[in-house]
Amino acid sequence: MQGVLMEGIMSMPLGWQAWVFWMMSVNTASIFFLKHTEARICLAVWIPNGITMMLLAEQMGYVRLLGLSHIVWWTPLVIYLFMRRKDFDLKTRVGKWLVVLLVTISLSLVIDYIDVARYIAGDREDHRPEATEQLEAPDVAYETLPKFYRRSKTG
Numbered sequence: 001m002q003g004v005l006m007e008g009i010m011s012m013p014l015g016w017q018a019w020v021f022w023m024m025s026v027n028t029a030s031i032f033f034l035k036h037t038e039a040r041i042c043l044a045v046w047i048p049n050g051i052t053m054m055l056l057a058e059q060m061g062y063v064r065l066l067g068l069s070h071i072v073w074w075t076p077l078v079i080y081l082f083m084r085r086k087d088f089d090l091k092t093r094v095g096k097w098l099v100v101l102l103v104t105i106s107l108s109l110v111i112d113y114i115d116v117a118r119y120i121a122g123d124r125e126d127h128r129p130e131a132t133e134q135l136e137a138p139d140v141a142y143e144t145l146p147k148f149y150r151r152s153k154t155g
Contacts, residue, residue, distance in 0.1 A: 005054050008062030008128050026097075026104045033094045038081065042101060049073035061126035064119035067112030074105045074112075 009020050027046040033039035053069040060066070081102045089095040 003054060003058065004062055004128070005057035005066075008057065011062075011128055023104055023108055026101050029097055030101075033097060036094050038084065038098055039094070041080065042077065045073045045077050062128045063126055064115035064123055067115040067119075070105070070108055070112040071116060074109055078102065078106055078109060 009017060012020070027042060030039040030042040030046065034043070049069055049072075052073065053066055056066050056069055081098065085099075085102065088098045090099065
């Protein structure tokens with residue numbers, strides 16, 4: 001059985017899945033640059049961030065509050081990287097990776113702050129399909145849609 005976090009990710013539209021796997025890849029790429037302080041810090045943040053998000057998902061479901069993990073762990077990292085950006089040597093692989101990392105997690109944080117604000121404002125829906133499916137009469141056209149879209153059908 002998949003964990004709540006992976007179950008939720010895999011139920012998202014393909015574009016969002018690609019975004020999540022992009023973020024995972026960019027952060028995991030830190031292992032190729034471990035001789036650099038920034039990469040070690042990224043990895044030191046990446047691991048507890050993943051653990052925090054998995055624990056939150058298991059306790060709360062696949063809800064907008066999961067962005068809190070990124071806010072807690074990545075906000076200080078973005079500030080640190082932003083302050084160091086002038087030292088990034090864009091002629092090197094590590095310099096290019098650091099720019100991609102900074103842009104990627106900054107964009108993620110915009111989404112995360114919005115998601116957490118929406119959660120606080122009352123949007124507490126579990127976004128996994130099986131957690132939100134409603135009982136309704138069978139609809140042939142509806143039944144042919146991928147599972148993710150089924151949950152968004154309004155009666």
